[in-house]
Amino acid sequence: MQALPIEHDISLQHFNTFGIGARARRYLRVIDPAQLAALAADPELAALPRLVLGGGSNLLITRAEIEQLVLHMALMGKEIVGETPDAVLVRARAGENWHGFVQWTLEQGLGGLENMSLIPGTVGASPIQNIGAYGAEVKDVFHSLTAFDFATGSTRTMDAAACRFAYRDSVFKHEDGRSLAVLDVTFALPKAWAPNLRYAELARELDGVTGPSPRQVAEAVIAIRRRKLPDPAEIGNAGSFFKNPVVPGEHCARLLEQWPNLVHHLQADGSEKLAAGWLIDQCGWKGRSLGRAGVYPKQALVLVNNGGASGEEVLALARAIQADVQERFGVLLEPEPVMI
Numbered sequence: 001m002q003a004l005p006i007e008h009d010i011s012l013q014h015f016n017t018f019g020i021g022a023r024a025r026r027y028l029r030v031i032d033p034a035q036l037a038a039l040a041a042d043p044e045l046a047a048l049p050r051l052v053l054g055g056g057s058n059l060l061i062t063r064a065e066i067e068q069l070v071l072h073m074a075l076m077g078k079e080i081v082g083e084t085p086d087a088v089l090v091r092a093r094a095g096e097n098w099h100g101f102v103q104w105t106l107e108q109g110l111g112g113l114e115n116m117s118l119i120p121g122t123v124g125a126s127p128i129q130n131i132g133a134y135g136a137e138v139k140d141v142f143h144s145l146t147a148f149d150f151a152t153g154s155t156r157t158m159d160a161a162a163c164r165f166a167y168r169d170s171v172f173k174h175e176d177g178r179s180l181a182v183l184d185v186t187f188a189l190p191k192a193w194a195p196n197l198r199y200a201e202l203a204r205e206l207d208g209v210t211g212p213s214p215r216q217v218a219e220a221v222i223a224i225r226r227r228k229l230p231d232p233a234e235i236g237n238a239g240s241f242f243k244n245p246v247v248p249g250e251h252c253a254r255l256l257e258q259w260p261n262l263v264h265h266l267q268a269d270g271s272e273k274l275a276a277g278w279l280i281d282q283c284g285w286k287g288r289s290l291g292r293a294g295v296y297p298k299q300a301l302v303l304v305n306n307g308g309a310s311g312e313e314v315l316a317l318a319r320a321i322q323a324d325v326q327e328r329f330g331v332l333l334e335p336e337p338v339m340i
């Protein structure tokens with residue numbers, strides 16, 4: 001194997017959807033898993049802290065210079081790999097654009113991913129935070145993935161249990177998953193497809209369409225997202241900036257006495273998931289700015305870079321919002337993106 005083509009002092013501005021202009025001291029574009037094996041086998045390189053980067057759509061960089069070795073996953077390829085009695089198995093490598101992959105499955109006549117159309121990012125990043133939208137989550141159609149483990153220098157196959165999926169969470173966001181880099185993901189798409197219209201807004205969008213096809217559901221999702229969410233190509237953002245907080249039932253009941261319009265969803269264990277966007281909106285933050293960072297006027301859950309904002313500015317805005325929501329509702333909002 002040739003020496004690894006590690007580059008130096010690379011701008012990451014176009015590699016994170018917030019458009020933060022940080023620079024990487026060392027950067028490797030990973031186009032072949034063998035590069036990771038070579039890296040792990042080199043004592044000097046293997047000792048460096050790493051930052052595995054996908055589409056950079058769930059990331060807030062708060063430093064001007066990134067000390068870690070940035071591994072930009074650019075492994076490409078997608079194919080139908082087999083079937084089970086109930087499902088068709090499709091696999092994509094980590095660097096594939098998520099939305100492009102979803103549209104490709106629809107072109108193959110396969111439904112199952114349509115509710116997650118237009119989510120920014122890559123296939124490799126999709127299991128990291130168990131992406132989801134409009135009543136669907138990656139874990140619902142996940143079959144398995146291959147990951148490279150820097151701790152052992154080898155690849156391993158992981159099923160859903162090994163990934164420990166939860167709401168916007170997985171093993172990859174925790175200490176015991178930090179040595180892993182996702183190489184490819186396999187999805188099991190149902191042969192007997194039925195539309196998932198549990199999310200009221202999506203059902204409304206398809207009102208009047210009888211027996212919608214996967215493609216029609218995808219188009220409805222795309223239409224809703226275009227109306228509500230900023231396109232990262234135009235306005236820097238990382239989708240929802242905060243997770244929807246889950247609070248004990250009693251806490252929610254107390255809040256409802258004072259705010260009867262509070263948006264809440266009962267969970268299986270009796271706790272309540274609150275709409276963070278509603279909480280932020282009530283605090284008057286929607287459409288407001290702090291420095292060059294702002295709250296998107298059409299959706300309070302999305303923080304945006306109004307042009308040239310640093311990661312620290314976005315963080316300062318996030319902290320101000322957290323403080324207000326905490327003071328008013330006694331709820332701590334947890335950021336969704338990974339902070340670097």
Ligand code: EPU
Pocket residue numbers: 132133134135199238239240241242243244263275276277278279281286298299300301336
């Ligand atoms: N709301 C407001 N004001 C706002 C925003 C929302 O009052 O400014 C209220 C809405 O009226 C609604 C409730 O809050 O009653 C929930 O809002 P919405 O339906 O827009 O969904 P969300 O909770 O804001 C979640 C996901 C999104 C996903 C949508 C659709 C999280 C953190 N976010 O948003 O995911 O697209 O549902 O399923 O779970 C992402 O993770 O980046 C993301 C965009």
